[in-house]
Amino acid sequence: MYKQAAQAYQKTSQAAxxxxxxxxxxxxxxxxxxxxIKDEWExxxxxxxxDALVYNRKLWSILVTSATSDESQLPQDIKNNIASLAVFVFKQTITVIxxxxxxxxxxxxSINRAIAEGLRARAENADSTE
Incomplete structure (x- = not known):
């Protein structure tokens, strides 16, 4: 399933x-x-x-690995924050289970939506400054 998530990430990256x-x-x-899943829990x-929780966990695994790698251009404090947030996401996933x-x-x-909104805002700002 990790391979599936990585392939989906790669496939989507070509269209993004x-x-x-x-x-x-x-x-x-x-x-x-x-x-x-929350809405239809019962x-x-x-x-x-x-499946939903594993997908989210794998996505976060890919994101944190990419963001904290030596090749990442992110400042160290941002890398640390992303790593801490990922650890929290993993712990919260275990709590749900x-x-x-x-x-x-x-x-x-909420975390996923907030990070997505922040990424979109940064992408829009980057586009407007080019």
């Missing part, structure tokens, strides 16, 4: 306007999947819940 827009789109897709199977509480997904949805 910028890497930031790609990341924003993928985060919004993950947020939408999580929202659907009707969703464990496999469906797990272990408590079986759909309200715990709200945090993951």
């Amino acid at each position: 306007v910028s890497p930031r827009e790609l990341e924003a789109n993928l985060l919004m897709k993950a947020a939408a999947r999580l929202q659907l 009707e969703s199977s464990l496999a469906e819940k797990d 272990t408590t079986d509480d759909p309200q715990k997904i709200n945090t993951l949805i």
Whole structure:
């Protein structure tokens, strides 16, 4: 499934306007999947819940690996913040799984949406300054 996520990331990157827009789109897709699971919690199977949570976790794994790599142009404090946020996302995912509480997904949805909005705003600002 990791290979699948990486392939989806690569495929989408070819159609995306910028890497930031790609990341924003993928985060919004993950947020939408999580929202659907939350909204249909009682009707969703464990496999469906797990699929949405695993997709989000794998996306965050790819994002944090990319952002914190030596090749990343991001300042060290931003790298550290992204790493800390990813650790929180991973811990929150475990909390959702272990408590079986759909309200715990709200945090993951909010984080994904907020980061996506920030990435889109930065992409728009970069486009307007070119």
